[in-house]
């Protein structure tokens with residue numbers, strides 16, 4: 001009897017989708033208890049189209065081949081003093097931001113997809129989530145291994161996970177993922193698989209990975225390429241999720257729309273950190289944040305939302321504000337970090353004259369008018385030996401947790417500020433977007449662990465700021481923080497390069 | 501201008517990350533260490549889960565087991581992602597060769613009709629048991645605490661999906677890729693009295709809340725009994741009854757079982773050695789699930805191997821319990 005050749009779809013159905021069964025002895029709802037409370041209606045899980053059909057044996061095989069190549073490069077980087085090949089020691093600070101701010105999110109993604117990978121009643125969706133869960137674990141671990149070598153030669157990498165749980169600006173990424181993971185399983189997928197992985201991921205990935213390529217960072221580039229095929233799978237999952245939810249029931253449409261509005265705003269706020277990395281922290285520039293935003297969000301996202309219109313989905317709320325922000329956010333953010341540079345676990349600096357010119361050229365409508373004068377002033381002060389640091393602690397937005405530093409987009413000299421009162425308590429926000437997210441779910445956001453509040457309440461040690469930095473954040477004060485100029489990083493670099 | 505780099509000037513500032521240094525001292529660390537310890541968030545969570553507001557996102561309280569340091573559960577295999585997939589890729593390559601050989605030589609044709617029927621009846625339904633194990637290990641991954649144990653649970657969960665798929669392929673080999681054997685085996689799983697105890701047990705594990713209890717039920721008790729029955733005793737029986745080639749199709753699982761046992765035993769030993777309270781708890785859980793599993797497996801063991809098989813598997817389990825320091829003599 002000659003064996004039939006099964007096509008991939010049938011094979012995958014038999015090998016995977018067919019493993020589950022209808023329960024007879026226990027209540028299935030008790031085994032998968034979180035599917036209904038968000039109001040999402042799933043009428044038929046069997047309509048789920050598997051976004052990719054990988055069986056485990058193939059997964060092991062492909063992934064092991066990728067890991068082998070990746071670790072060969074890591075070994076080579078370590079053996080050949082790869083850290084001395086980067087364009088400029090300032091570049092290492094982009095990596096510090098990545099390890100302390102982004103790698104822990106990979107871990108949270110791993111956990112969030114483990115949760116949905118256990119909880120979804122549909123076996124196809126569940127297993128797609130499980131594979132993403134293990135991929136995301138791969139990402140955090142390979143990133144730690146890639147950074148392991150840099151950690152041996154630069155300051156600020158050494159306590160990345162401890163810092164992620166505590167340091168003021170790291171509560172921006174941490175709260176973003178805590179928000180998604182604490183939400184219901186369908187909101188998690190709309191937040192992470194769709195909004196983040198499908199629509200915004202290029203704005204995180206391209207800046208860091210091309211940034212690495214432009215700045216001689218072999219380890220990160222290789223990691224980036226190696227993770228790309230994982231990301232391709234994650235993106236197809238994101239698209240399948242949204243289509244599945246919208247096709248399952250019309251009542252899902254307004255719920256999904258609200259999540260899209262929320263998570264696009266949350267996402268753009270999070271990407272503020274990437275914007276300043278791109279425009280200010282990369283010594284060799286890839287493209288400006290504004291250009292990246294236009295290519296990866298406006299063009300790609302525009303087409304996507306046109307496609308989703310047939311389901312009754314419109315482009316995310318605040319689109320007009322978001323469009324204006326690309327001219328401003330990176331400048332406002334780097335200025336903030338520069339002024340609080342005594343409390344950051346990476347170095348900050350004034351852009352060189354060449355870099356200021358590049359910014360003027362890339363932002364003809366805003367940079368010279370609003371931002372260049374600040375840097376010219378900072379340069380003067382520095383030349384007089386008065387590199388300034390802002391004293392005092394900033395007020396944080398109760399939603400995105402970024403200090404209130406964004407301006408009104410129609411009037412960039414006016415600080416934006418919103419507030420609301422909930423149960424006799426006043427809450428502050430950076431924008432309408434953050435305000436509205438709070439108002440929609442106040443019971444969630446009153447819980448926010450706001451680093452500045454926590455310091456003021458004495459929950460982070462003290463009494464002085466330096467005590468907090470040293471004892472609670474475990475920063476090596478005087479090495480990890482402050483200006484690039486005169487830092488131990490800079491001194492070591494100069495000695496490696498034989499510069500006096 | 502080219503710069504001469506003197507390697508002697510490139511002394512590292514530190515050997516490893518600070519958290520690793522706090523645990524193991526200032527010396528070069530292994531990849532397992534850097535990829536495992538303290539990866540998971542420990543504090544300052546922003547919001548309680550809407551789906552379980554009684555807990556934090558990561559919460560030690562999701563099991564009754566208590567540990568001073570949840571990172572005590574060092575994996576004896578030292579698997580981080582790269583090491584894990586590397587090892588499984590080697591095993592799957594070997595399995596692939598076995599399956600290819602089996603199919604090319606059409607070894608299925610050498611099986612008697614009777615033997616083929618009993619493989620469909622006794623072996624192929626195990627894919628549903630493995631699917632349950634996939635979910636139960638995902639449960640520990642999602643709600644457990646500390647990367648040392650949760651990453652190992654995730655690798656285990658993915659292994660079980662892989663094994664469920666290997667069992668399914670055995671079905672496809674037996675039915676010439678028509679899928680009929682899988683349909684038949686699923687009907688047995690859903691309806692045959694032979695499998696109902698086991699199916700009820702699987703369903704019960706899926707509604708068990710304490711993740712460490714679930715680990716004991718699944719990875720220790722059920723797995724220990726099933727592996728002894730299927731991969732040891734049934735394998736021996738097959739070899740003596742014209743089914744020796746089937747071992748080529750289950751070799752992956754046999755090899756996997758040895759490794760799985762090594763990890764599970766290490767975890768249990770560490771948990772039991774931590775405190776008398778843990779030890780007592782583990783003892784209670786083992787007793788509860790050992791009884792249920794024995795009952796569920798009794799008809800299958802009987803049909804597969806006859807009267808003494810289950811007792812033999814239970815004895816093998818009890819031996820492991822003594823070694824892990826759980827059994828207090830009442831077992």
Ligand SMILES: [Fe+2]
Pocket residue numbers: 106109135136139
């Ligand atoms: Fe990732």
Ligand SMILES: [Fe+2]
Pocket residue numbers: 136197230231234
């Ligand atoms: Fe991803």
Ligand SMILES: [Zn+2]
Pocket residue numbers: 269397398399400401402429430431434
């Ligand atoms: Zn905000």
